[in-house]
Amino acid sequence: MPEPAGSTDADLIGASLEEPRLFETVFERHYDAIRRYLHRRVGRETGDDLAAETFAQAFTTRRRYDVSRHDARPWLYGIASNLLRHELRSERAQFAAYARQAGTLEAIVEPRFEEHADIARIVPHVANALRGLQPRDRDVLLLIGWADLTYAEVAVALGIPEGTVGSRFNRARRQVREALEPLAAIQGWRVSWMETSEGES
Amino acid sequence: MNDLDLVRLLGAEVPITDDLARLQARSRLRTLIDRETRVGTARSTERRRRRRASTLFTAAAALMLVAVFAVLPRGADYATADELFSDLSSVAERGSADPESTGEFFYTKSERATEQGEGAGSILVEGVREIWIARDGSGRIRDQSGDEVFQPGELPFIDTDNLPADADALLRMLRGGEVFGGAPPSDVDLLADIGSLLAETHPRPELRASLLDAAGRIPGVELVGDRTDAAGRAGIAVASADPTRRIELIFDPESAALLERSAVRAGDGEGQPDRLEYRITYEESGVVETVDERPVVP
Numbered sequence: 001m002p003e004p005a006g007s008t009d010a011d012l013i014g015a016s017l018e019e020p021r022l023f024e025t026v027f028e029r030h031y032d033a034i035r036r037y038l039h040r041r042v043g044r045e046t047g048d049d050l051a052a053e054t055f056a057q058a059f060t061t062r063r064r065y066d067v068s069r070h071d072a073r074p075w076l077y078g079i080a081s082n083l084l085r086h087e088l089r090s091e092r093a094q095f096a097a098y099a100r101q102a103g104t105l106e107a108i109v110e111p112r113f114e115e116h117a118d119i120a121r122i123v124p125h126v127a128n129a130l131r132g133l134q135p136r137d138r139d140v141l142l143l144i145g146w147a148d149l150t151y152a153e154v155a156v157a158l159g160i161p162e163g164t165v166g167s168r169f170n171r172a173r174r175q176v177r178e179a180l181e182p183l184a185a186i187q188g189w190r191v192s193w194m195e196t197s198e199g200e201s
Numbered sequence: 202m203n204d205l206d207l208v209r210l211l212g213a214e215v216p217i218t219d220d221l222a223r224l225q226a227r228s229r230l231r232t233l234i235d236r237e238t239r240v241g242t243a244r245s246t247e248r249r250r251r252r253r254a255s256t257l258f259t260a261a262a263a264l265m266l267v268a269v270f271a272v273l274p275r276g277a278d279y280a281t282a283d284e285l286f287s288d289l290s291s292v293a294e295r296g297s298a299d300p301e302s303t304g305e306f307f308y309t310k311s312e313r314a315t316e317q318g319e320g321a322g323s324i325l326v327e328g329v330r331e332i333w334i335a336r337d338g339s340g341r342i343r344d345q346s347g348d349e350v351f352q353p354g355e356l357p358f359i360d361t362d363n364l365p366a367d368a369d370a371l372l373r374m375l376r377g378g379e380v381f382g383g384a385p386p387s388d389v390d391l392l393a394d395i396g397s398l399l400a401e402t403h404p405r406p407e408l409r410a411s412l413l414d415a416a417g418r419i420p421g422v423e424l425v426g427d428r429t430d431a432a433g434r435a436g437i438a439v440a441s442a443d444p445t446r447r448i449e450l451i452f453d454p455e456s457a458a459l460l461e462r463s464a465v466r467a468g469d470g471e472g473q474p475d476r477l478e479y480r481i482t483y484e485e486s487g488v489v490e491t492v493d494e495r496p497v498v499p
Contacts, residue, residue, distance in 0.1 A: 039212070076322065126211050142208070180204070
């Protein structure tokens with residue numbers, strides 16, 4: 001189906017109430033990003049199921065969409081986040097898998113960050129740190145870190161005030177840093193924010 | 202590089218290579234789209250067919266309508282919710298006690314659409330729910346998420362035998378939060394609570410009548426008029442609303458049974474539409490001996 005030129009997501013969702021096929025364009029625009037995000041959260045198999053469910057839910061509940069919001073990403077990530085709440089076990093398993101895969105990361109990390117060769121060894125421990133976060137804090141951190149949503153978009157997605165987004169985001173980052181710094185001291189890792197300051201807030 | 206950069210690296214290398222899942226997701230979406238398109242087309246065809254039939258048989262239809270409306274109550278027969286509740290109460294009072302009410306388990310089957318999660322992406326979970334509950338709080342719940350048996354004390358049984366059949370006394374207890382526990386409910390929630398007692402417990406006829414009388418005394422309850430529930434059954438609706446929420450109940454005027462209870466959260470008036478919080482369509486209820494039985498439908 002050709003994509004209607006210049007149509008925003010809101011235009012398409014609104015028009016799809018009369019012409020349901022127009023919703024396919026919303027799917028084509030956002031499916032890959034949603035699927036990639038869900039893969040990272042819960043692994044390939046469950047992520048595929050949840051991505052399909054996200055768009056099925058979006059289609060069946062699209063009458064509730066706020067058409068003053070042109071970009072449907074916060075809505076779709078919000079649906080995905082709500083579905084993820086039933087998959088905490090899969091998410092724990094996925095983070096455990098990350099923690100086991102230090103070797104596979106070195107190949108991609110080192111060429112990009114040559115001055116920090118230790119990073120590939122640190123990243124798996126980030127997985128353990130993420131696993132230890134409260135799910136609601138992890139949602140905020142990963143919607144910003146992995147889905148590239150802004151504070152305002154996360155607020156819409158999760159139905160919380162922007163100030164709460166900020167406090168959850170900062171708390172999550174602080175906990176990640178606190179989990180990594182003792183390890184860095186023991187293992188002699190060299191990462192700039194650890195050496196130079198207490199990190200950003 | 203900071204801690205957020207490290208978080209971003211996690212899982213970033215995972216490529217998406219297969220298109221099978223994408224095809225399956227698109228196929229699932231298309232099935233929903235096709236179903237909705239078919240329903241829309243069918244409704245249009247039905248509307249056209251009805252218009253033609255209407256033109257040809259206007260006189261006959263008018264005669265039939267007169268005959269039907271002379272027998273069955275409609276929303277237009279009532280000026281206020283209070284009048285409707287008064288009639289429903291009379292119907293309920295004439296009802297006989299269930300001959301099988303010696304059974305141990307109260308059974309209710311309902312079709313539910315429930316909002317889950319928060320924010321723009323809250324989802325609507327739909328499914329059929331069956332519940333068997335005994336006086337000791339044991340029972341069974343079977344729905345889309347599973348089938349679970351509960352031991353005594355695990356389910357919240359509300360003993361309606363202890364509730365007064367006097368509408369004012371009943372209303373006082375409900376307002377004080379003495380029936381469901383917790384904080385005293387608002388007038389809007391009070392209507393929902395009465396709906397819940399009518400459909401999800403097994404009140405004796407005089408208590409059912411009293412509950413309907415009590416509903417008629419809640420300030421702000423308005424007559425909505427004729428409505429069809431999600432199961433396609435015709436009824437008469439009442440509603441109560443405050444700036445944030447609206448509760449609607451649909452009754453069968455012939456049996457005084459509650460057909461459907463729903464709650465809608467109000468939109469913000471700036472683009473955010475109203476959102477269905479829940480819709481419970483009551484399909485079956487009765488008393489049975491075990492958690493493996495269902496009431497016999499006459």
